[in-house]
Amino acid sequence: MLTFTEENYLKSIYHLSGEGQKPVLTTQLAEGLDTRPATVTDMLKKLAAKELIVYEKYYGVELTRKGKAEALTVIRKHRLWETFLVEKLGFSWDEVHEVAEQLEHIRSPLLIEKLDIFLGRPKADPHGHPIPDKHGKLPVTAQTPLAAVAVQQQATVRAVRHASSVFLKYLSKIGVYIGASLQVTERNAFDHSVHIVIDGKKKAFLSREASENILVTPG
Amino acid sequence: MLTFTEENYLKSIYHLSGEGQKPVLTTQLAEGLDTRPATVTDMLKKLAAKELIVYEKYYGVELTRKGKAEALTVIRKHRLWETFLVEKLGFSWDEVHEVAEQLEHIRSPLLIEKLDIFLGRPKADPHGHPIPDKHGKLPVTAQTPLAAVAVQQQATVRAVRHASSVFLKYLSKIGVYIGASLQVTERNAFDHSVHIVIDGKKKAFLSREASENILVTPG
């Protein structure tokens, strides 16, 4: 059975690896988990001994099939709980992450199954992030950053890339939300900042960085 | 900030003290927390240093005002979560305790407040146990064990004393539930076992021990 710390490491490795492509480095993990590289090295040895990761000294780590499955279970729980907090308890999307960070470690397959049913088997969390099914399968979606959308093109907001509280609060303030219909009316050639119209009504101005972190589908 | 372990100790001390009457002994805690007396002694020193308990060597422990408040917060969370699991997720009353044992340690005052509202500020959990309000106040109730109810007297089930899974499953099987109307039709003078009628329909036979653990109000 995994400790909370071990679960957090697996989740972090999963996210940092880009869903399993590149190996993850010690310093990346130290950064992401807000701990010291020496601490990470210790934990990597432990996870490798449990066959949850493949760890090659000085090179980096990858998840094993088992480690990936564990990571996806934690991610599933995290996203289901975030959905619960927003849909049922009336949290706003910028308030849920920290609480879900705790709830994701609750161990009860029955609870997760019943929660999933209660929520109507949601496909995505309040930030548009896909929720793995109970077998760890993720729905595939073709989303592009708003930064890549052509001027005059119509697009629908599907997700945010980074779900930091400040960024989400900012989006709420200017009127951007999951499902909103956006149109880029102008793109500054110098810094790639954009003017947008939301739902054909509200106007807003976004930096390139912001537009990189809003994921949309055309139409 | 308290660790899970510290919270469990405070809760256990609260329950074992009979809501703060008698001092709690080392072996009682070791028994209740499924750990060794030596381990308990260590933890008691720690809790005493934090001024959550008054610990007198060889004599026993009592909660301080601060310790009692912490214990009641954990109990409040435990019972709100149990209510959620039964009312919203469709758990049965014999399935919720273990999960609530985990959920009770989630730290988020906002979550508890919103959960309380979502549930309609319930006064009691699925076992009839009173839910402390956010200030730690417990509703007072005058309940008597079914064992003390006179033959032919009408009584309504309000709570169960011990919420062990086997006992709860047994009650469900014979048709006893919170809110059920009971009538003792016969009491065996030898072993105090009773014959009861549930809701004027179903008949059942209960040992003295079972009837001690069913709490009712007259009428």
Place this chain on the structure above:
DNA sequence: TTAAAAATTTAGAATAATCTAAAAAAAAAT
């Protein structure tokens, strides 16, 4: 009132997670 039994505490050790400082390896720069 002493001796035996039970309860409790202390001593010493283990595991988990963390840290700082030093050593070693790899990568980058001259």
Place this chain on the structure above:
DNA sequence: ATTTTTTTTTAGATTATTCTAAATTTTTAA
């Protein structure tokens, strides 16, 4: 091809929780 810098690992500690075994205190029973 060296030297310098950066990254990573190792070594040695620290805190939290837990244990077993031994010592101590309290309680119970002769």
